[in-house]
Amino acid sequence: MQAEKLVLVLCAAIACVFSSEFLDQEWKAWKAKHEKEYSNFRDEIFRRKAWEATWQKVQKHNQLADQGLSRYRMAVNKFADMTPEERTSRKCFHSNKKSQNYVPMQDYSRILNIPESVDWRDSKCVNPVKNQGFCGSCWAFAAVGVFESHHCIKTKKLVEFSEQQLVDCDKGNDGCCGGMPDKAMAYITSHGIMQEKEYEYSGKQFQCLFKPDNALGFNVTKYYILPGEDNMALSLAFDGPMAVGIDASDDFQLYCNGIFEGGCTTDPNHAVIIVGYGTEHDEESNEDIDYWIVRNSWGEDWGDKGYVKMRRNTNTCGIATEASSVDLTR
Known part of the structure; x- marks a missing residue:
């Protein structure tokens, strides 16, 4: 049982790493596309957090659209780093x-x-x-x-x-x-x-x-x-x-x-x-x-x-x- 739990923990950790790397790439691409620059590191961290929340919101909504449960789709657009x-x-x-x-x-x-x-x-x-x-x-x-x-x-x-x-x-x-x-x-x-x-x-x-x-x-x-x-x-x-x-x-x-x-x-x-x-x-x-x-x-x-x-x-x-x-x- 302990071995199985360890495997699950390792899988979860690996998934988190891949997810983090994917979001890092998405964040950099989004900043480049919309020509976003931030005044300091603290501001960028705050905006990154807001952007991630928007990204999650858009993915969840578009899954509903894919299932025919919504008639419109959302985008991680130029407003995505706002709360x-x-x-x-x-x-x-x-x-x-x-x-x-x-x-x-x-x-x-x-x-x-x-x-x-x-x-x-x-x-x-x-x-x-x-x-x-x-x-x-x-x-x-x-x-x-x-x-x-x-x-x-x-x-x-x-x-x-x-x-x-x-x-x-x-x-x-x-x-x-x-x-x-x-x-x-x-x-x-x-x-x-x-x-x-x-x-x-x-x-x-x-x-x-x-x-x-x-x-x-x-x-x-x-x-x-x-x-x-x-x-x-x-x-x-x-x-x-x-x-x-x-x-x-x-x-x-x-x-x-x-x-x-x-x-x-x-x-x-x-x-x-x-x-x-x-x-x-x-x-x-x-x-x-x-x-x-x-x-x-x-x-x-x-x-x-x-x-x-x-x-x-x-x-x-x-x-x-x-x-x-x-x-x-x-």
Whole structure:
């Protein structure tokens, strides 16, 4: 019996050594891929521990996905060396729930014959995915992205507008400390907006350098909040992309591909853009799963080339809580 126990102990020790060597290699490869450097040894030890916890979390989740028990997969991405608390504390969306809605509600509920699927990327009216960096400016990226697409839909010209102008100059929002896309839409309606090439994004808040003579103005008939996912789908199909708030939870931040549907609350803390919707048939459950196509502002190295599919008609992560859009005339 003692010999058998000794063999088991030795096997366990050998397995630990191989596991440690494997994780060492994975850690070094991950640091190189994401160009990670740490200020001192203690900081790297802390980040390595957080990364290992994330690595274990991702492996366990993807095993469930492999078994057909989850509709999406996770990745050991650029956020992997953050703790869950750090990831969930990254907030850049201010809710409108406690403030008076100063924009009219658009109701599409009487419109029928909604298309089965929509993807505004096919129209060449959605710019490449951008990266807000460490600035809490998701609200600015969401508002600007909506104006870029709607302007393109009307004029057939896709232009990149300046998020930095909103970060520096929109006093109705809080720069890198967060804001609301609909308030940013109000600012753009009143002041116009410069092009990105004339007011480049820095990822930090500075003094306002807005030049009215260089700004493009818009004929805005209205900007509005949309109630409910049916209205959101109809607005998206007939008018164009929209800004929404979601809870960018710990699980969401590690998303890789598939249809994300869980591990979050319905209290938004992050602003993104819906650019389409569709339906996929799930062979495991033999049911059709509706989803949104969502453009994030965390760069193309996050998620599915910067995008995420989120389950539709279930208010996943509060996506139906505060959706806003704009109507432009030529």
